[in-house]
Amino acid sequence: MQALRTPDERFSNLPGYDFTPHYIEVDDFEGGQLRMHFIDEGPRDGEVIWMQHGEPSWAYLYRKMITPLTAAGYRVIVPDLIGFGRSDKPTERSDYTYQRHLDWVTQLLDQLQLTDITLVCQDWGGLLGLRLVGEQPERFARVVASNTMLPTGDHPPGEAFFKWKAFSQEVDVFPAAGIIKGATVTPLTPEIYAAYDAPYPDESYKAGARQFPTLVPVSPDDPASDANRKAWQGLQGFNRPFLCAFSDSDPVTAGGDKIMRKLIPGCEGQAHTTIEQGGHFVQEDQGEVFANIILNFLTQNPIK
Template sequence: MRILRTDEARFQSLPDYPFAPHYLDVEPGLRMHFVDEGPVAASPVVMLHGEPSWSYLYRHMIPLVASAGHRVLAPDLIGFGKSDKPASVTDYSYQRHINWLTHWLESLELTNITLVCQNWGSLLGLRLAAEKPHLFQRIIVGNGMLPTGETRIPPVFTMWKAFATHSPWFPVGRIVQLGTERALSRAELAAYEAPFPSPEYKAGARAFPKLVPISPDDPASEPNRAAWKVLEKWRKPFITCFSSGDPITRGGDRYMQRRIPGAYGQPHITLRGGHFLQEDSPEDFARIINDALKSVRAA
């Protein structure tokens, strides 16, 4: 496996991203980057990004949650951000991403975790929570789902998958902008492009759409069905925080509210914004997290 590593100079002076870098090898020679802010002794809040973003997506939320007294960790998935990037699309699989994240989580000895996840962060995070339920205290999902290949795929996803697979042009910054209602600045668009100095660095981003299970016999479908059996008995807090303008995950919040016992009676909310609600409503999203943790302390 040929591994690419983005030069640190590409991440200098990014707007609103002052966080010190942290690194951990998730397998020999493969380095994962993560943000780690707030009191080390506090219960961790793990924020998982999706496609084709990186921890920069949470830049406005991290300080708000950390300043409320919580430890915030935001990893860059392998193939994204400051993490290493295997150079071939075939180097990536759903299970490999699960393995890498599991190694990161267990190496840091994280427990009592509040999971915050969106997009592919949900496909990975919900599986992870179901496979390691003793490590997680609550889950907050924004615009995400855990598919098993048994429900209809929205046409917009089919088009997105074809584009990611076949288009010679893959402009990460513009892709993020298409999923965001507010206009990103040139510097913000450049920050989303920073991890990818050339097309060969984008194999991980191109791979993700093909890894979504869209049929029951997909390699990830059976493990995801097993994860759902755990989630159907999940009684710890499960909060949905979807946006009003996401054509891909629309309705997923109500589906999870009906199916997961821990969602009953929780303060579910719909926020203004597109697919990347971290860009459109970061303060409100962060408030949901802080309120959930505050209610636990009060109890």
Template sequence: MQVLRTPDEAFAGIADYPFAPHYCDLTDRVSGAALRLHYIDEGPADAAPILLMHGEPSWSYLYRNFVGPLVAAGHRVIAPDLIGFGKSDKPASRDDYTYERHVGWMSDWLTALDLKGITLFCQDWGGLIGLRLVAAFPERFARLVIANTGLPIGTGWSEGFAAWLAFSQKVETFPVGFIVNGGTTRDLTSSEIAAYEAPFPNEGFKEGARQFPTLVPITPEHASVAENIAAWQVLAGFDKPVVTCFSDKDAVTHGGERIFIERVPGAKHQPHTIVKGGGHFLQEDAPDEVVAIILDHINRG
């Protein structure tokens, strides 16, 4: 496995991201290759962690407006960059990226940090991977906040996802900043767009971002269908508190909250929220509202 690493200077000019870098060394279970995973870790080390998981094609910069308020409320805040994204290492071949490898990488990171009592906030692929972590280690999680994501088992897809899949595979140059901007209801600034593009100095660094859409198990023939079905069996018994906060302007995941409300016991009788005017990346459109949802969820026990 050839592994690329974005130079530190690529991130030097990014505003509103003052967080000290933290790194965890991983060993790929298949190839034995060494990989370095980056994460934000702010706030009291002995506090129960809030785990913020990003998706495609973003990175922990997506949570820059969450960290300060959550730390100010007394919490430890951890936001990893998935392998292939942000400041984490990036395997150079698309074939190096599979759903199960991503779950394995993040499982090894989670156990290396020995995180417990976790409040998980997950969106997009942060949910596809994060909810698999919950299923694998339910004892480590205290509560969940699920936003604009899913855990598909090969039973179909939305028109919005079909359009995204087609675009992602056909576009000659993968326009990361343009994609994130297109998933918000407000216009990102030029500096924000540049921050989303910073992890990818050239197209060779984008193989993970290119591959992610093809890995979503939307048909019975996709890999990871069986693993996600097994994960749902665990979630069907997960009775710790779960809230959803999906957006009303996200064509990809619109209505996706219903399956969690119906199937996860911990979601019963909880104050679920539809974020009005939020796009796919609701972290950009409504950071204050989402932070308040997380804090309220924690404070209710």
């Protein structure tokens, strides 16, 4: 598999981001390996909070949340998906599949030997993370879901998603930072805007970002639909603490929290909340608020 690696200097002096990079090697399923990046902050014996980004962001999205959580004694791990951030970027769009992304994340969890995980997921972080919770519930002690869902294709995702998908496939230059800017309610400074573009020196680095929208199941016979339905069976038996913390200004995922609260037993009795003045990328708009919501949730739901 041919892959590109973003030069390290692209990640120098990014505002609010001074975390030490960590790497593992994962199988590329074609006889080679890829380098996967992750942040690993806080005490190694602390309870694990795994925060998973989506499309087309990277670990930088969680920068405002990491320090408050580690200061409270938690170990915070934030991986960059293959194709994003500081992780390697296969050059062919066909290199990226829903299952491969799941397998790459699973390899990270296996190599780090993580257990009793608190998952924090948003956007594709949920399409991957919630799938794993449904398939491997024993790994997870708690879940916090924001602006995400586990789609099966049995219900149309809505006009806003189809407009986004068409744009992502038709635009000549895929504007990674521009997409972040368009899905937040607070302005991005030029320096923060540049940080979201940092992983992508040119269009050849964006195959993964381009491919993601096409991998969302939108019809009942999508390649991932059956597996996601089975994962929902697991989620419908997941009775560990599960919190929905969606934002008030995200037309793409609005209402997804109601479905999860209805179907997932672990949602019962939790302090579900709507984060005000938050767009789709609520971590950028209200990162500190989101971190405090997570801390309150963890305090109220200790691991037994």
